[in-house]
Amino acid sequence: MEKALTRAEVDVVVVGSGPGGATVARHLAQAGKRVILLERGTDHRERPYYGTHLGALIYADRGGLLFTEEGLNIVRPLMTGGATNMFTGSAARPPQWLKQKYGVDVDVEVEETIKELALDRLPDDALGERSTRIMEAANSLGYDWQPLMKFMRPSHTARFDCGAKCMLGCRCGAKWTANEYVDDAVAAGCELMTRARVDDLIIEGRRVGGVRGKMGRSARFEIRAGVVVLAAGGIGTPIILQNAGFFEAGHGMAMDTTTIVYGTSKYGGISSEPPMSVAYTDDDNGYMLSTLIDPWLLYPMINVLKGIKYPFTWFNYGKTMGMMIKIKDELSGGVSLEGRVSKPLTPRDRYRLNHASIVARKILVRAGCDPDSVFVGPLRGTHPCATVRIGEMLDQNLRTEVENLYVCDASCFPESLDRPTVLAIIGLGKRLGEHLLQDVLGGAASGGPAMPPVD
Numbered sequence: 001m002e003k004a005l006t007r008a009e010v011d012v013v014v015v016g017s018g019p020g021g022a023t024v025a026r027h028l029a030q031a032g033k034r035v036i037l038l039e040r041g042t043d044h045r046e047r048p049y050y051g052t053h054l055g056a057l058i059y060a061d062r063g064g065l066l067f068t069e070e071g072l073n074i075v076r077p078l079m080t081g082g083a084t085n086m087f088t089g090s091a092a093r094p095p096q097w098l099k100q101k102y103g104v105d106v107d108v109e110v111e112e113t114i115k116e117l118a119l120d121r122l123p124d125d126a127l128g129e130r131s132t133r134i135m136e137a138a139n140s141l142g143y144d145w146q147p148l149m150k151f152m153r154p155s156h157t158a159r160f161d162c163g164a165k166c167m168l169g170c171r172c173g174a175k176w177t178a179n180e181y182v183d184d185a186v187a188a189g190c191e192l193m194t195r196a197r198v199d200d201l202i203i204e205g206r207r208v209g210g211v212r213g214k215m216g217r218s219a220r221f222e223i224r225a226g227v228v229v230l231a232a233g234g235i236g237t238p239i240i241l242q243n244a245g246f247f248e249a250g251h252g253m254a255m256d257t258t259t260i261v262y263g264t265s266k267y268g269g270i271s272s273e274p275p276m277s278v279a280y281t282d283d284d285n286g287y288m289l290s291t292l293i294d295p296w297l298l299y300p301m302i303n304v305l306k307g308i309k310y311p312f313t314w315f316n317y318g319k320t321m322g323m324m325i326k327i328k329d330e331l332s333g334g335v336s337l338e339g340r341v342s343k344p345l346t347p348r349d350r351y352r353l354n355h356a357s358i359v360a361r362k363i364l365v366r367a368g369c370d371p372d373s374v375f376v377g378p379l380r381g382t383h384p385c386a387t388v389r390i391g392e393m394l395d396q397n398l399r400t401e402v403e404n405l406y407v408c409d410a411s412c413f414p415e416s417l418d419r420p421t422v423l424a425i426i427g428l429g430k431r432l433g434e435h436l437l438q439d440v441l442g443g444a445a446s447g448g449p450a451m452p453p454v455d
């Protein structure tokens with residue numbers, strides 16, 4: 001039986017607590033606005049399974065078995081903090097074309113975030129011995145690899161032990177996640193509702209009036225708000241928009257399509273070293289390379305997709321080096337109702353993947369991998385994005401054609417970033433928060449905490 005309708009009324013409702021939603025909610029709550037943050041997952045951080053393989057099964061969409069129609073595996077964490085729970089903590093400034101081609105300038109917000117979170121490359125002795133070896137091998141071949149800026153703060157923990165397992169969730173406390181911004185927002189008076197899945201929008205004439213959805217399995221809720229910010233991620237946001245009648249949402253997407261090239265080395269593997277501590281970007285050919293290997297149990301599971309013999313390479317896991325390829329993929333496929341995703345590779349995508357694979361193989365062999373052991377793993381996607389694009393469905397302030405309805409997450413990228421996304425998303429969130437304060441809500445605090453839901 002359906003439970004009672006829960007109603008509330010606030011200044012702003014933010015949907016999704018990943019880096020996009022958490023940043024906007026925090027900014028507005030700290031300015032005294034009445035904000036409700038709705039998150040379809042829950043907070044697993046204090047659970048004993050957080051940061052384990054079991055945990056990843058629990059908070060990844062469909063237990064990690066989300067695939068595109070073409071068979072590409074998508075990792076999509078659904079919990080407070082969104083995908084940053086499972087991200088590798090890499091940071092990159094947004095590409096210059098975002099400003100030059102689309103007029104979206106987040107330089108100030110990005111630099112402020114780098115300072116605020118003390119983002120930096122890891123010190124030399126924390127990069128990892130074998131990762132450093134790979135970087136040196138690459139440099140000796142003429143590829144300019146460098147340590148990557150990280151959302152990892154070795155000084156925040158007594159025991160910095162970042163390795164491949166960081167992608168299950170950080171247990172040592174060094175990795176920043178968007179949960180920190182969610183906590184800040186709540187401390188400033190934002191009301192966080194978890195297990196609250198938004199399904200539809202209330203639209204009155206040309207203006208947004210709020211959102212509707214379900215709490216848990218059956219209780220329905222309706223939140224009325226002057227401003228709605230959708231930040232449910234590259235898959236979640238277009239689904240909500242489609243339900244509300246935006247037929248262009250989710251038509252075409254980017255994924256920064258990814259694979260890992262593996263090889264066995266007598267010098268040992270990289271599983272206990274921080275993921276993506278060193279990297280290389282080839283903007284001309286449209287890809288990024290960095291050091292990465294899956295956590296030990298995921299390694300054989302994912303490589304089953306490559307072919308029956310590949311899971312058995314697990315016996316060499318301790319000696320395996322991995323190099324991740326992330327390509328700047330073209331817009332294709334998209335998201336359709338019920339979250340079905342299609343992401344076919346275009347001929348250009350295939351060319352880029354092959355180009356990058358050849359370079360990765362050369363570097364791994366130079367770093368000491370047995371040439372016969374090198375293979376390219378299955379394709380996957382960790383950056384579903386560009387489904388509600390700036391310049392098409394959104395203006396430069398991230399507003400839709402409906403008044404006071406905004407989008408602030410990876411879905412608003414106009415094209416694939418082909419690099420870590422989170423720093424850019426935080427920049428967009430801060431910029432949107434400030435725009436809403438200055439131009440939409442008025443700078444003054446609303447006074448008082450968010451109104452509690454009324455049954």
Ligand SMILES: Cc1cc2nc3c(=O)[nH]c(=O)nc-3n(C[C@H](O)[C@H](O)[C@H](O)COP(=O)(O)OP(=O)(O)OC[C@H]3O[C@@H](n4cnc5c(N)ncnc54)[C@H](O)[C@@H]3O)c2cc1C
Pocket residue numbers: 015016017018019020021038039040041075076077078079080081082083084086087088089090091092167196197198199231232233234236237240276382383384408409410411419420421422423425
């Ligand atoms: C394994 C992995 C490694 C990665 N490594 C890096 C990295 O090193 N550096 C980097 O910058 N990026 C990395 N990324 C990508 C990065 O984490 C994502 O691009 C980023 O988190 C996207 O932010 P977002 O705000 O768009 O959405 P998300 O982080 O996906 O957050 C969306 C939130 O909305 C919630 N939601 C969805 N639908 C609804 C709904 N209907 N109602 C309410 N809530 C909803 C979800 O539960 C989720 O919490 C990685 C991602 C993965 C999966």
